[in-house]
Amino acid sequence: MCRSLLTYLRGTHVVNRKARRLLDKGKTFHVACGVAICVFSVVHVSAHLANLVNFSVRYSEEFPALNVARYRGEDPRIIILTTVPGVTGVLLVLVLFLMFTASSYCIRVCNYEIFWYTHNLFIVFYLILLVHVIGGALKFQTNVEAHPPGCFRANQTSSEHQGEGLERGEGLEKSCGEEAHFQPHQPQTWLWISGPLCLYCAERLYRYIRSSDPVTIVTVLRHPCDVIEVRMLKREFNARPGQYVVLNCPTVSSFENHPFTLTACPTEKSGVFGVHLRVVGDWTERFTELLLPGPGVASEILPMVQQRTYPKLYVDGPFGSPSEDVFNYEVSLCVAGGIGVTPFACVLHTLLDSWRTFRLRRLYFVWVCRELQSFYWFAELLCTLHHKLWQENRPDYLNLHLFISQTDRLQVSQMQSHITRA
Structure with missing residues (x-):
């Protein structure tokens, strides 16, 4: 979803026509990745639930350091609510459920704000994910050479261990040099998410700097069927036909950004660019009320009475499209x-x-x-x-x-x- 990077790659001659079509499917690939995350999260959670039952039912008296449970028969629900991996895992599932359900088509169309705010929970998701692996639920043995698997302990005689081995049809095993020691695995999640996350943060920083200059609204026209045309000016703004921009009006909402396709691009003769938007939601209704006078005031009389002041508007983009x-x-x-x-x-x-x-x-x-x-x-x-x-x-x-x-x-x-x- 690094739109500026995709737009840059799309505009270069290095990328051929077939690769350009793949870049146009960035949003589709994003949705596919989201569905894959949800599917494998179900598998991941199911496997851990099975592990919790095994830790409780098959509590190991021989190697207590390996157990997540504190005693045999401990309720798995208590383990979940009293351990770092358990609590963070519940929070991760809750955040992922909210993001997935709010991304459905019906919610995006009926209430875009819910989709927008819940989708930005990915920041919370990443932070909890980094904490989730600190609990150290999975461990590995650090002294395999001194305590190889299957060796008999110092407090167990060689004749007893030999007899057990003969009953199982096994050969002689050597004695243990020391007790088994276990250590949690080192967290490696940051290795997988640091690269994409840094790239996305750099993208967002670049977009923030580029869109920090407010635009000047030149003309606002009302067209039939509740369509508004907005003509704007912005310093050093260049765009190609077919591209789109993202509008942000702090007076309406500081956090909502809505994409609109350019209907007029800057040229050598004129730097004016424009968009057409249809009034179909809360954001567009409020934005239209700020741009145009009420129905009781004639548009032709208003400029003679007072100078129309438009709200502050920020433009992010342009971004490429097919x-x-x-x-x-x-x-x-x-x-x-x-x-x-x-x-x-x-x-x-x-x-x-x-x-x-x-x-x-x-x-x-x-x-x-x-x-x-x-x-x-x-x-x-x-x-x-x-x-x-x-x-x-x-x-x-x-x-x-x-x-x-x-x-x-x-x-x-x-x-x-x-x-x-x-």
């Missing part, structure tokens, strides 16, 4: 549904500036929306690009196909218009 590959082919097909058109809107903006400089020779653009008013989001852009291509004798460069999924409202609006004309 939509960047549109220009790497001679023929590309772009299919979008509703607000999912945002990656291709930036592509159309780029073609409007200079379409001759790319390898792309033909673009098929398919856009499916529920309502007719949704096409107004980028109607001006589509018309301008279509008109420019016609003027430059390339009408076949852009093949536009627009579809409406809910035709009932379209028929009602047509009937209402006919009645009004009559």
Whole structure:
């Protein structure tokens, strides 16, 4: 999930097309790793529970240092709640359960805040994991040469040990030089997690420094179907079509970060970039209230009455996505549904500036929306690009196909218009 590193690798020419597609599956690989951790955690916990029962039932009087239980028949639940590995293990299972259940699709869609806050418990998970291995439940023998396995102790006569060995069909065993000594295994968890954790911390530090400069909101426009367009300026901000950014508004929430695809990238002529966001949740509703006046105040009158002050906003990114590959082919097909058109809107903006400089020779653009008013989001852009291509004798460069999924409202609006004309 080191997004900046993946974006850098994706933008280099060293990575070929197949490797770039694998980098685009970073989130899928992250989910697969999470599921694998949960599956093997169940196996790990089950094995330790079986060990606890064995330690209690088969308490070794001969080697008491090996036992986790303090006496024969000790309740395994008491062992769990009174030992460092037991208590930390319970906490690890609880944290992992919260992270796994909150990552489900229904919770992420209905209540994104729960997913976001519980997912950041991975910091607590790593800290407890480092403490979990300190308990020393698993031990190994340090004096194997002086006390080889199977030797008879000094307080046991050689004739008794020889008789036991003959009954088991074994040969003569040598006597022990000393009692067996055991020592807990040295913790090695840090060897496995230190590298990835340091890489992720360096990534987060770099992203924090890069996003520390607040942006200047230039324009805020309200579009049909509860869609807001935000145009911004930021110093030394460069992005490619198809990339996305992560927005953070401290006034709404200091810890929540939401990704939005760029619909306009900075160019040589203008450094303005923009995003389109649909008001579908608590964060977007609160953010929209801070950007735009209430419904009772006219947007045209407000600038004449008072100067609009926008909230402080931080932008992290940009980050790479598969939509960047549109220009790497001679023929590309772009299919979008509703607000999912945002990656291709930036592509159309780029073609409007200079379409001759790319390898792309033909673009098929398919856009499916529920309502007719949704096409107004980028109607001006589509018309301008279509008109420019016609003027430059390339009408076949852009093949536009627009579809409406809910035709009932379209028929009602047509009937209402006919009645009004009559």
